[in-house]
Amino acid sequence: MDIAVIGSNMVDLIAYINDMPKMGETLEAPDFKMGCGGKGANQAVAAATLGAKVMMLTKVGDDIFAENTIRNLKQYGINTDYVESVEGVSSGVAPIFVDQSSQNRILIIKGANQYLKPADIDRAAEQLKQCKLFILQLEIPLETVYYAIDFANSHGIQVILNPAPASKTLDIRYACHCDFFMPNETELEILTGLPVQSMEEIQAAASVLLSKGLKNLIVTLGDKGAVWLTEDKKVFIEPYPVKAVDTSGAGDAFIGCFAYHYIQSHDIAESMKMASLFAAYSVTGQGTQSSYPNKDQFEQLKQ
Numbered sequence: 001m002d003i004a005v006i007g008s009n010m011v012d013l014i015a016y017i018n019d020m021p022k023m024g025e026t027l028e029a030p031d032f033k034m035g036c037g038g039k040g041a042n043q044a045v046a047a048a049t050l051g052a053k054v055m056m057l058t059k060v061g062d063d064i065f066a067e068n069t070i071r072n073l074k075q076y077g078i079n080t081d082y083v084e085s086v087e088g089v090s091s092g093v094a095p096i097f098v099d100q101s102s103q104n105r106i107l108i109i110k111g112a113n114q115y116l117k118p119a120d121i122d123r124a125a126e127q128l129k130q131c132k133l134f135i136l137q138l139e140i141p142l143e144t145v146y147y148a149i150d151f152a153n154s155h156g157i158q159v160i161l162n163p164a165p166a167s168k169t170l171d172i173r174y175a176c177h178c179d180f181f182m183p184n185e186t187e188l189e190i191l192t193g194l195p196v197q198s199m200e201e202i203q204a205a206a207s208v209l210l211s212k213g214l215k216n217l218i219v220t221l222g223d224k225g226a227v228w229l230t231e232d233k234k235v236f237i238e239p240y241p242v243k244a245v246d247t248s249g250a251g252d253a254f255i256g257c258f259a260y261h262y263i264q265s266h267d268i269a270e271s272m273k274m275a276s277l278f279a280a281y282s283v284t285g286q287g288t289q290s291s292y293p294n295k296d297q298f299e300q301l302k303q
């Protein structure tokens with residue numbers, strides 16, 4: 001195994017609506033789509049689709065979505081030996097309402113993801129020990145994230161921590177034990193309580209975190225690209241100019257692709273350039289995982 005993603009999976013339940021029903025009202029909507037998502041699963045898929053050997057440690061519910069989620073992961077060649085179903089609990093689901101102007105309203109029900117516990121890391125320890133890199137996000141209990149970081153540290157495994165969704169209760173000392181801390185602008189703003197409108201402001205907010213001992217801070221900036229900051233270095237990666245259709249899952253695409261390239265080259269700036277190209281492609285199509293390029297498409301993009 002190259003990479004273990006210890007994180008969430010969600011089923012996106014997307015209703016395309018003309019109007020939002022008022023309280024007590026029932027309305028017809030023109031279309032509906034179901035998709036596999038969740039930050040952890042998206043990142044696992046992005047890395048696996050490029051050829052990384054990925055295992056996923058996650059929990060599914062006791063419902064019809066569980067089988068679909070596992071089948072989807074397997075389809076990308078992701079190892080699901082340690083994906084367990086939680087009895088009497090729903091899978092993680094995200095009912096999404098998209099109106100005619102493409103604005104969306106999203107509900108997240110974490111469901112089984114809340115049941116991924118430190119004991120699950122112990123359960124998968126032998127396989128996890130063989131990985132080069134862990135990817136973690138915050139859609140699972142924080143105690144599990146902290147336990148995974150400690151586990152990685154004690155076995156010489158590198159760690160990417162994506163602090164999403166932003167949590168003010170995240171203990172930044174754990175982030176300092178990760179090799180990469182990868183928030184987007186909004187998460188950086190919430191974590192520091194500082195504005196992030198300009199590059200100067202981003203750098204000032206980043207300095208607050210770096211002064212606490214973070215090793216590598218990579219901030220994704222949407223259509224403005226991405227920046228890698230350390231105590232003494234700042235490397236800006238230009239975005240690839242594309243016509244954006246749907247940016248959901250772009251951050252996950254970036255992280256999964258970065259991880260795939262980083263474990264091979266250990267070249268951070270080059271891995272960010274590849275991630276930026278992969279993520280730019282993903283915003284040109286609808287959905288999250290369904291908008292990611294496959295290996296052949298990505299090879300063509302690179303030319």
Ligand code: ATP
Pocket residue numbers: 184185219220221222223224225226239240241242244247248249250251252254275276277279280283
């Ligand atoms: P999401 O929460 O939607 O998954 P995010 O907010 O975590 O995304 P972003 O910072 O929006 O992540 O995007 C991640 C990366 O994707 C950016 O650093 C950039 O490389 C690429 N990207 C995003 N939007 C665009 C765009 N409109 N044009 C080109 N590249 C983009």
